[in-house]
Amino acid sequence: MGPGANGQAPIVVVRDVHKSFGDVHALAGVSLEIERGTVLGLLGPNGAGKTTLVRVLTTLLDPDDGSATVAGYDVRRERTRVRPLIGLAGQSAAIDDTLTGRENLEMVANLYHMGRALAASRAGELLARFDLLEAADRAARTYSGGMRRRLDLAASLVADPEVLFLDEPTTGLDPQARLELWTVIRELVATGTTVLLTTQYLEEADQLADEIVVIDHGRIIAQGTAADLKARSGGEHLTVRVSDLAALEQVREVLEAEGDGPPTVDDATGTVSVAVSNGPARLAGVVRRLDEAAVAIADIGLRQPTLDEVFLSLTGHRAEGEPAGTLTGAG
Amino acid sequence: MVVSMEALRVEARYAPGDILQLWKRNMLAYRRQPDLLVFSTIQPVMFVLLFAYVFGGAIQTGPVDYIDFLLPGILAQSVLFGSTQTGVGLAVDVTSGMIDRYRTLPMARSAVVAGRILADTTRNVFVVGLMLGVGFLIGFRYHGTVAGAIAMPFVAVLFGQTFCWISAAIGTSVRRAETAQVASFVWLFPLVFVSSVFVPVETMPDWLKVVAENSPVTHTVNAMRGLALGTDFWEPLLKALGWMAGIMAVFVPLAVWRYRSIQ
Numbered sequence: 001m002g003p004g005a006n007g008q009a010p011i012v013v014v015r016d017v018h019k020s021f022g023d024v025h026a027l028a029g030v031s032l033e034i035e036r037g038t039v040l041g042l043l044g045p046n047g048a049g050k051t052t053l054v055r056v057l058t059t060l061l062d063p064d065d066g067s068a069t070v071a072g073y074d075v076r077r078e079r080t081r082v083r084p085l086i087g088l089a090g091q092s093a094a095i096d097d098t099l100t101g102r103e104n105l106e107m108v109a110n111l112y113h114m115g116r117a118l119a120a121s122r123a124g125e126l127l128a129r130f131d132l133l134e135a136a137d138r139a140a141r142t143y144s145g146g147m148r149r150r151l152d153l154a155a156s157l158v159a160d161p162e163v164l165f166l167d168e169p170t171t172g173l174d175p176q177a178r179l180e181l182w183t184v185i186r187e188l189v190a191t192g193t194t195v196l197l198t199t200q201y202l203e204e205a206d207q208l209a210d211e212i213v214v215i216d217h218g219r220i221i222a223q224g225t226a227a228d229l230k231a232r233s234g235g236e237h238l239t240v241r242v243s244d245l246a247a248l249e250q251v252r253e254v255l256e257a258e259g260d261g262p263p264t265v266d267d268a269t270g271t272v273s274v275a276v277s278n279g280p281a282r283l284a285g286v287v288r289r290l291d292e293a294a295v296a297i298a299d300i301g302l303r304q305p306t307l308d309e310v311f312l313s314l315t316g317h318r319a320e321g322e323p324a325g326t327l328t329g330a331g
Numbered sequence: 332m333v334v335s336m337e338a339l340r341v342e343a344r345y346a347p348g349d350i351l352q353l354w355k356r357n358m359l360a361y362r363r364q365p366d367l368l369v370f371s372t373i374q375p376v377m378f379v380l381l382f383a384y385v386f387g388g389a390i391q392t393g394p395v396d397y398i399d400f401l402l403p404g405i406l407a408q409s410v411l412f413g414s415t416q417t418g419v420g421l422a423v424d425v426t427s428g429m430i431d432r433y434r435t436l437p438m439a440r441s442a443v444v445a446g447r448i449l450a451d452t453t454r455n456v457f458v459v460g461l462m463l464g465v466g467f468l469i470g471f472r473y474h475g476t477v478a479g480a481i482a483m484p485f486v487a488v489l490f491g492q493t494f495c496w497i498s499a500a501i502g503t504s505v506r507r508a509e510t511a512q513v514a515s516f517v518w519l520f521p522l523v524f525v526s527s528v529f530v531p532v533e534t535m536p537d538w539l540k541v542v543a544e545n546s547p548v549t550h551t552v553n554a555m556r557g558l559a560l561g562t563d564f565w566e567p568l569l570k571a572l573g574w575m576a577g578i579m580a581v582f583v584p585l586a587v588w589r590y591r592s593i594q
Binding site: 058059060078079080081083084086087088090091092093094095096097098099103107108110111112113139155 | 338340345348352356359360427428429431433434435436437438442
């Protein structure tokens, strides 16, 4: 393998990996590299192949074709070398509900064969770091959703892995718990851990990842920084909502004049939205013109394109729900 | 699946310690879920009492008291029903994602299934002891040698352990705990009742008697009765051990293979 941008070999190398389940090609030739100490965000809708790739890289699933290495070790032929170097926090928190938080972490530490004293001190350290000390000796079934994810994340970090795999770490969490988890992940990255993070949220990838790989139907369809991807999907969107639906047409005309493309009008919610570059200046212009036209604005704002909009522009189909006829035999 | 020499080395080095870790985990779970323990103890005790007092008078067992006839049988029945918990527990681990965590750890592959079975066997030792105690209270007595009295419950525990492997193969093949439970009882019920557990097989119709006489349950129960009553036990014991060896030969590799192919 060749040296990466920073002169070191990439710590994760995936070469043309294929994996099918019956007729469904979960991975149809995926290649990517992760540089040591960086965060790769794997972005895609449900069923895109994100989890399948994580399972291949964490030795849970053998690829049909292609190869993948972690720290130079082949994930299929050298599983026993790979496992001590990785940590996995999956979609559902893999913790034992009947054990306490501390017992869960000590068990994992013991299964890494750390020795009793080290296991106990490591568990205590992680409980403190993830703000679980108070609940440490309570059964995990009494934990909230956010606490369970934190415990799961702590368990994946017991052996100080070189590469951490986070499979949709915040799916199903409330906004507060999501923000807390983001903080935790940022702190981790600051200590030099390499992370592969899968997510359905562009915002999450934007917040946490150095590089984003967009995956759909088992293929990589785009790759770059968050800014690259947003630029490719028309950059920011300016959205205006009115309470008087009669004014929608006026708003549409204003946004057509100020925006970079044709605006989209949503009658149901009374919103009109358009892609813009140099958003703040355009926002001021739109406010001025609507004010002159005496249109009452219920809400106005700039926002990042959603995953749905990124997908629409990259693939021509929406992220949520599969368009008819492309689910089976895709790729 | 590629099985490397390296993987075998990990297995040999870490299996005993890792099995102990998983045993500890499952034993803690039993302690924390009293309902599980109550269910797995109350039910067998209830069976002893119901069969002894409700059916006891109606079932003819010749010169042997019904309680002396019943207790070895009901011990075997309890450990068999208890063995279903192995599959249920493993299915729960598969659905909850615990198995994924274990499979990404540098631990012995065999420990998850073996640790589970070791814990279920520990529970069986406890249940068998409790039932013997209840049996003594309501009139069960040993009539054979001391060695036979000690060996009898051991045969029951060994028998239960054997069926845990069948249950493990089921639990790692189905996706849900409820399915594992149903998939076990569907064949366990006829297997237990078409045997000498509750009644002498002589009264069954001929076609059923053939099945019952050759059942591993009948051989095991007859061996346990022989040991407890001081009658002949060698022949049924050897046949029972043969059955157990055969079941293990098929289901240990099957359970391990099913565990490895969970994806």
